[in-house]
Amino acid sequence: MAVFTPVSDDDAHKLLERYTLGELVGLRGITAGIENTNFFLTTTRGEYVLTIFEVLTAQQLPFYIELMHHLAEHHIPVPQPQTLRDGSRLTSLHGKPAIIVTRLNGGYEPAPGPAHCALAGQTLARAHLAGQSFGIRQPNLRGLPWWRDTAPQVLPFLNPEQATLLRQTLDEQIAFAAGDIYPQLPEGPAHCDLFRDNVLFDGTFEMPRMGGIIDFYFAGCDTWLFDVAVSVNDWCIEPATGVFDPERLRAWLGAYAQVRPFAEAERRAWPTILQAAALRFWLSRLYDFYLPRPAQTLKPHDPRHFERVLRERRKALALALP
Structure with missing residues (x-):
């Protein structure tokens, strides 16, 4: 479990005094994630998620918090940030920024089928269109400048073949x-x-219902095609090889395009942006694996997975955008 900051029941009681969310019923750590400390928070008025930010600063957070608020106001299924008694939506705990948001229904599907992929693609397209009227700008903090800064830090841990792959892809x-x-x-x-x-789903495997999109704390202004590429590189592949599953990929892209049709420039950029999405997560996993931050318990993802995905994207043409 990736808990960087412990939170006691007494801490939670005192935190809830700043809100009008009722009294504490239960607090349970969430066994996922390596960037933030997360807890399921149950009160007499509902189910919530408490997040303590370990990397992002209070100055960076308004973008993420207000983006979730904006999307929720536009009927996109996302966690709703809760407002404190003083009218703000950001607070602090143990000297670190913190937020409480609504807990969405459903659970994540580890082996999604075409129906899950279609719902995910459709919902992301709706979120992109709704975000057009959002007034705060913040770049993707894990975009190209971060890749350029991070590559030299992880290169010493790579063998010559891996180093060549990283350098060539980054240069391109x-x-x-x-x-x-x-x-x-x-x-x-x-x-x-x-x-x-x-992404959370209700319903059955054969007939899933969208529960909502969570964890916006890597969000930023970027090309929407990059967002699509990040998604399908996870949703629509065979995990052992990184090879695309055509049925799931068609379902994902087709549902997205029904809401927001792809532009001609996006069709031309697609193979390159797929590689960009794979490179971004190979780099971040290399960084977390070889240069981890201190934590009580930290299980970084295996970076070799996205190395395989990147190699696959470089050698094989993906299904064209619809």
């Missing part, structure tokens, strides 16, 4: 971002981390 992404196609890609607020464990 730098060149692509400076080219003519990239500026034409539609962009705006993006989740940037829409893995299958960040």
Whole structure:
């Protein structure tokens, strides 16, 4: 369990005094995530999630918090940030920024089928369109500048073949971002981390219902195509190889395109952006694996998974965008 900051029942009682959310019933750590400390928080008035931010600063957080509020106001199923008695939505605990949001129904599907993929694609497209009217701008903090800064830190841990792959892919992404196609890609607020464990479903496997999108704390303004690529690189692959499953990929992209049709520039950029999405998570997993932050218990993901995904994207053409 990735808990960086312990929280006692007494801490939770005192925190709830700042809200009008009722009295504490229960507090339970969430056994997922490596960036924040998360707890399920049950009160006499409902079910919530308490998040303590270990990396992001109070100055960076308004983007994420207000984006969730904005999307919820536009009927996108996301956690609703709760308002304190003083009218703010951000507080602190043990000297770190903290927030309480509503807990959504459902659970994540570890082996999604085409129906799950279609619901995820459709909902992300709706979120992209709703985000167009959001007034705060903040870049994706794990975008190209971060890749450039992080690559030299992880290169000493790689063998020569891996180092060549990283350098070549990064150089190509730098060149692509400076080219003519990239500026034409539609962009705006993006989740940037829409893995299958960040989407909740109700219903049955055969007939799932969307529960909602969670964990917006990697969100930022980026191309929407990058957001799509991050998603399908997780939702629509065979985990052991990184190879796309055509049925799931068609379902995901088709449902997205029904809500927000893809532009011609996006079709041209698709193979390159798929590699960008794989590179981003290979780099972050390398960083977390070889240069971990102190924590009570920390289980970083195996970076070799996204190395395989990146190699697959470089050698095989993906299904064209609809």
